[in-house]
Amino acid sequence: MNYKSFQDISLSGLGMGNMRLPVQGDKAGAPIDRVRAQEIIDYAMENGINYYDTAYVYHGGESEKFLGEAMKKYPRESYHLATKYLVFVNPDYRAVFEEQLARLQTDYIDFYLLHGINDEHCQSYLNNGCIEYLLEQKKAGRIRYLGFSAHASVDTLTRAADHHQWDFAQIQLNYYDWKYGNAAKEYKVLEERNIPIMVMEPVRGGRLANLSSEAVQMLKEAHPDWSMASWALRWVKRLPQVQVILSGMSNMEQIRDNVKTFQEPEGLTDADAELLMKACEAFKNQICVPCTACRYCCDDCPKKINIPACLEIYNGYKTDGPWVLGRLNSIDSEGKPSDCIGCGACAGHCPQSIRIPEIMSELAGLSEKK
Ligand code: SF4
Numbered sequence: 001m002n003y004k005s006f007q008d009i010s011l012s013g014l015g016m017g018n019m020r021l022p023v024q025g026d027k028a029g030a031p032i033d034r035v036r037a038q039e040i041i042d043y044a045m046e047n048g049i050n051y052y053d054t055a056y057v058y059h060g061g062e063s064e065k066f067l068g069e070a071m072k073k074y075p076r077e078s079y080h081l082a083t084k085y086l087v088f089v090n091p092d093y094r095a096v097f098e099e100q101l102a103r104l105q106t107d108y109i110d111f112y113l114l115h116g117i118n119d120e121h122c123q124s125y126l127n128n129g130c131i132e133y134l135l136e137q138k139k140a141g142r143i144r145y146l147g148f149s150a151h152a153s154v155d156t157l158t159r160a161a162d163h164h165q166w167d168f169a170q171i172q173l174n175y176y177d178w179k180y181g182n183a184a185k186e187y188k189v190l191e192e193r194n195i196p197i198m199v200m201e202p203v204r205g206g207r208l209a210n211l212s213s214e215a216v217q218m219l220k221e222a223h224p225d226w227s228m229a230s231w232a233l234r235w236v237k238r239l240p241q242v243q244v245i246l247s248g249m250s251n252m253e254q255i256r257d258n259v260k261t262f263q264e265p266e267g268l269t270d271a272d273a274e275l276l277m278k279a280c281e282a283f284k285n286q287i288c289v290p291c292t293a294c295r296y297c298c299d300d301c302p303k304k305i306n307i308p309a310c311l312e313i314y315n316g317y318k319t320d321g322p323w324v325l326g327r328l329n330s331i332d333s334e335g336k337p338s339d340c341i342g343c344g345a346c347a348g349h350c351p352q353s354i355r356i357p358e359i360m361s362e363l364a365g366l367s368e369k370k
C-alpha cells in the first residue's frame with residue numbers, strides 16, 4: 001500500500017468508501033449484506049487501508065452502524081474514521097454528532113466533514129454555528145481533523161475554503177471531470193490554500209470503469225494488465241495535492257483490483273497520461289452526440305421540440321447515468337421526445353449529421369421506463 005504523511009500521521013493512498021456496500025438482493029435501499037461487507041473491510045485492513053469514510057445518511061444510517069460493528073475487532077488506533085454532518089437532513093449538529101459517536105462505537109472521530117456543501121446550502125453551514133461547535137469538539141479531542149466535502153460551483157467552493165484554515169477537503173476528482181468539468185479549477189482553489197484533498201468519485205461512480213470499445217482498445221494496447229478503473233486511480237494518484245483516494249468498493253473483485261493498483265509503485269508516465277486524455281476524448285465522442293446548440297433544426301419541427309436541450313440531456317444520460325433523464329420534465333420545450341413523429345424535418349438541417357429522430361425515439365423509450 002502507498003502511504004502519504006498527513007500532519008502527524010500517515011494515511012493510505014486508497015481509502016475505503018462505505019456508501020456502496022454490498023446489499024441483500026438488488027433492490028435500492030436493501031439492507032447491507034453484513035457478511036460480504038465485513039469480508040471487504042477485513043481485506044482492506046489486511047492490506048493496509050487505514051482510512052474509512054462514511055456519513056450520517058449512507059445506507060439510510062446503517063453504514064455508520066455497520067462500520068462501528070465491523071471495526072470493533074481492530075485496535076482503534078490502527079484505522080481512521082471519517083464521517084459527515086448533512087445540514088438539511090437534521091440541522092441539530094450537536095445531536096447528530098453524539099448519535100454518530102454512538103453508531104460508530106467510538107469516543108472520537110478522526111476526520112469530520114460538513115457534508116456536500118453546495119450552492120444552496122453553503123450559507124447554512126457557514127451561519128448555523130456548526131463550524132464553531134465542531135471546532136470546540138476538535139479542541140476537546142473528540143474530532144481530530146475538520147474538513148468539508150463539496151459538490152459546488154467554483155465560487156461557492158472558494159467561499160467555503162476561505163472560511164478558515166481547514167485540515168482537508170473532499171471533492172469529486174477524476175480525469176473526465178478534469179477535462180470536461182470543473183475539477184481542475186476546484187483542485188487549484190484547494191491547492192492554492194494548501195488544503196489536502198480527499199478524492200471522491202475517482203472512477204466517476206463506476207462510469208470510467210466501462211469505457212467505449214475504442215477507448216478500451218487504446219488503453220489495453222499500452223498496458224494490457226491494467227483495468228479501466230486502475231487507469232482512473234493512477235491518474236488521480238499523480239496529483240501532488242491529493243491525500244487519500246476514496247473508492248466505494250462493493251465486492252471483492254473491486255477491492256482486490258484497487259489494492260493491487262496501490263501496491264505498485266508504478267504510476268502513470270506523462271505519455272500514459274496523454275494517452276488517457278485521448279482515450280477520454282474518444283470515449284466522449286463515441287457515446288455523445290456533437291450538438292453545438294446552433295438550433296438550425298428547431299424551426300421546422302412540427303412538434304416544437306427543443307431539440308438541443310433534449311440532446312444535452314441525452315449526453316448527460318450517456319456520461320452521468322439515468323438520473324439525468326429526470327431533467328426532461330423541466331426543460332423549456334413545448335414538445336417532448338415522446339411527441340416526435342419521426343418526420344425527419346430536423347435532421348436535414350443539422351451540420352453535425354446527428355440522427356435526431358432516432359435519438360428522440362430512444363429518449364422517449366427511456367423516459368417511459370423511468
Ligand atoms: S423528427 Fe421529431 S424532432 Fe425532428 S422535426 Fe420531426 S417531430 Fe421534430
Ligand code: SF4
Binds near residue numbers: 354
Ligand atoms: S442542428 Fe444539429 S447541432 Fe444544431 S442544434 Fe440541431 S441537433 Fe444540435
